[in-house]
Amino acid sequence: MTESVTxxxxxxxxxxxxxxxxxxxxxxxxxxxxxxxxxSSPTDVVTEMDTAAELAIRAAxxxxxxxxxxxxxxxxxxxxxxxxxxxxxxxxxxVNYLYGRPAWAxxxxxxxxxxxxxxxxxxxxxxxxxxxxxxxGSWLGVRRLRVxxxxxxxxxxxxxxxxxxxxxxxxxxxxxxxxxxxVRDIRRGGSAALDLCFVAAGRxxxxxxxxxxxxDHAAGALIAQEAGxxxxxxHGAPASEAMVLAAGxxxxxxxxxxxxxxxxxxxxx
Numbered sequence: 001m002t003e004s005v006t007x008x009x010x011x012x013x014x015x016x017x018x019x020x021x022x023x024x025x026x027x028x029x030x031x032x033x034x035x036x037x038x039x040s041s042p043t044d045v046v047t048e049m050d051t052a053a054e055l056a057i058r059a060a061x062x063x064x065x066x067x068x069x070x071x072x073x074x075x076x077x078x079x080x081x082x083x084x085x086x087x088x089x090x091x092x093x094x095v096n097y098l099y100g101r102p103a104w105a106x107x108x109x110x111x112x113x114x115x116x117x118x119x120x121x122x123x124x125x126x127x128x129x130x131x132x133x134x135x136x137g138s139w140l141g142v143r144r145l146r147v148x149x150x151x152x153x154x155x156x157x158x159x160x161x162x163x164x165x166x167x168x169x170x171x172x173x174x175x176x177x178x179x180x181x182x183v184r185d186i187r188r189g190g191s192a193a194l195d196l197c198f199v200a201a202g203r204x205x206x207x208x209x210x211x212x213x214x215x216d217h218a219a220g221a222l223i224a225q226e227a228g229x230x231x232x233x234x235h236g237a238p239a240s241e242a243m244v245l246a247a248g249x250x251x252x253x254x255x256x257x258x259x260x261x262x263x264x265x266x267x268x269x
Contacts, residue, residue, distance in 0.1 A: 005065075007133045010084065010110035011118035015131065017060035018106040021053040021090055022124035025097070025106070028052070033098065047098055050074050053090035057108065061086055073215045085111045089215035092121075093191030102126055107193040109218035119219030121193045130197040132223035138200055145227040147248040148202035150184070153258060156205040156251055159187045159195040163211035171269040172210065178262040192244070196220030199246045200227035206247035206255045208264070217244050234265040242267065 033047055054074045061068065069080030072088040086108060091097050093104030102125035109119040117134040130145075132138035138145045150156045160176060162169045180186050187204060189195055192212045198204045200223045207224075221231045221239055230252040233243040243264070247255050259265070 005084065005112075007110070007112070007117040007136070010112070011120065011131060011133055013061060013064050014086070014108040014110055014118060014120045015122075015129070017057045018108050018120050018122040018129075020060045021057050021106045022122050024056050025049055025053050025091065026124050029097075035098070046074065047091075047094060049097070050091050050094055053106065054088060057086075057088050057090060057106070071214060073213065083113050087111060087116070087215050087218040089193065092193040092216055093189075096190045101190070103189050103191055103194060105191055105193045105197075107215065107219045109222060111218070116218050116222045119222040121197050121219050121223060123194060130200065130220075130223050132200075132219070132226040134222065134226070136226070138223040138226035140197075140201055145200045145223070146202065147199060147224070147228045148205050149248045149250050150205045153182055153251065153254040154184065156183045156247075156255065157185055157187065158183050158255065159189060159198060159204040159207040161188060161190065161192055161195065161209040161212070168211060168269050171263075175259065175262045175264050179258060182258055192216040193220040196224045196231070196244075196246055199229055200224045206245075206251055208243065208245045208255065208259055210243050210264070210269075211241060212244050213241060221246070234260060 051074050054072050067080055067082040069085035070078045089107040091104055092107045097104040105121045105123040107121050109116050119132045121130040130140055162172050176186055192209055195207045197220050199207050224246045225231050229246045230249050231239050231246040233239050245256060
């Protein structure tokens with residue numbers, strides 16, 4: 001590990017930063033919270049609390065590790081000199097947060113020499129903290145997590161999400177329409193980080209989504225992997241904006257192939 005820091009030590013720093021941001025987001029949320037700006041489309045929103053929470057996370061981490069790099073949803077990328085980089089989404093599920101729905105989370109991952117080694121996904125209004133350490137497992141609080149392995153695709157509860165661009169959403173809707181008859185049911189929660197953690201906890205059997213960024217899935221993907229999930233893109237590619245697909249090792253091939261047959265691996269959407 002870079003500079004002799006351990007993944008466990010990085011996790012504890014991330015947990016402290018997430019707790020600080022979570023408190024700010026719950027206690028500091030104004031009653032008249034509105035959209036501060038939009039990004040890729042009119043539905044891709046940023047609130048003043050997204051920015052405030054990311055600044056709080058950066059400040060909290062820099063108290064311990066001033067030489068580290070950052071990649072944040074709202075603040076862009078900053079190079080560091082330590083070999084450690086923090087990948088931060090201050091509010092994963094901003095639309096849920098904006099509407100007062102509790103399914104949003106603070107997501108923080110620590111990357112050492114290019115590999116994600118620790119992650120925390122804190123859902124303050126659900127009262128839940130998911131954590132993971134590379135090679136050591138993942139937890140919900142003090143409970144060790146393990147993915148579920150349903151008896152085939154037909155008995156799988158699958159989570160997904162939709163993009164911000166209208167055309168992409170239309171294609172994603174058609175894919176969901178083709179898949180829903182092949183699975184137990186489909187859920188759309190609004191937070192990629194939580195969907196991945198729910199796979200880890202057995203609250204969903206699989207998850208897929210196109211259009212996520214590293215800050216959306218870095219921590220959740222590690223937590224799911226450490227619970228026994230296979231997390232990849234299509235055809236052996238790493239998880240990326242093109243696709244994040246997560247499921248237990250037995251379910252993964254069937255879900256992968258069903259989605260590919262529906263055209264979900266087509267890059268033109």
